[in-house]
Amino acid sequence: MKIGILLVGRATDDLVEKYGTYAEMLISLINSKEEVFEFKTFNILDSVLPKNHLECDGWIVTGSPHGVYEEHSWIPTVSELINDIYHASLPIFGVCFGHQLIAPAGLAAMLRNPLRAGVWVCIPMKLIIRQTIWVICQKS
Template identity: 25%
Template sequence: MKLALLETDILPPDLAGPFGGYGLMFQQLFERAGIEVESTIFSVIQGIYPERPQDFDALLVTGSKADAFSDAPWVLRLADFLRGRQGAGQKLIGICFGHQLLAHSLGGRCERSDKGWGVGVMEYGWQNKPAWLKAQGEAFRLIASHQDQVTALPPGASLLAASAFCPLAAFHIQDQVLALQGHPEFTPAYGKALLRKRWADIGEGRSQAALESFEGGHDGLAIARLMADFIRC
């Protein structure tokens, strides 16, 4: 399985030192999950793209502090690229910012949420289970850190998972596009470090509750296996 990791952020030095970057986090996630995948990281925020994207089984768009509805040139270029790859029939996966950008670029909508920050480990309920989704149970838990939310799904999309805080938390377009708001690649150590960095912006009460939520664990490994099943289907 060949996967292109389209990295959409550069971590500040205090986070990059111990944690690397989002592309590396996905590589480590698949390794922990026991998934054999040949992956290559492309820093699209720096304008680096795969020369032959068709050689990959799927393209995965990582998280970012940027807004999916931004008019920054690199965001507009990436949105145009994703529309082209979707039109070519390539499998696409989006996580957090990637989830939002896929929705926004394919005809849906993403915007700043009036609910404020979604942080800590959050639970999402499955709304439907396509054939490639072999997940057990009715819900899953992932680490979250976002202010923006998808508020309208793109044409042809089906809602995959939801919560009261994030009603459009995951969607798919048949067996070609898979997008999730939560972060399967985040470890609790990184989630806590990012939370502490944003603590003042998020606010004391919500930050403290988010910190306590890490005690219950999360389902990142299960979602990694789900993504692999989606790519193979």
């Protein structure tokens, strides 16, 4: 299975030196015992994008120091790609910032938590079995 990693953030130099990029950290974590998956990293910040959402069998969107509601030229492009991935029913996983970008594709909204500074809350628009699911992510 080929996993595409949408690298949407840069780790600090000291983290990269010790652990690698966000993509390398994820690959190391997922393939820690044996190489189960093939990975291809797309460095979005350097305008390296997949041809389309079908280029890989599954997707990971990394964390980022950026905010999902900040105005960056690449966010709408990545959001459209995520929407295509979601609606094609391909597996997709987001880490912190990544899950905040994925939320709108699944009909959810990301809102700042007024009770805790720096914390975002993912609120699904659709209730499943009378439950509201809250996903909390510490914003970098």
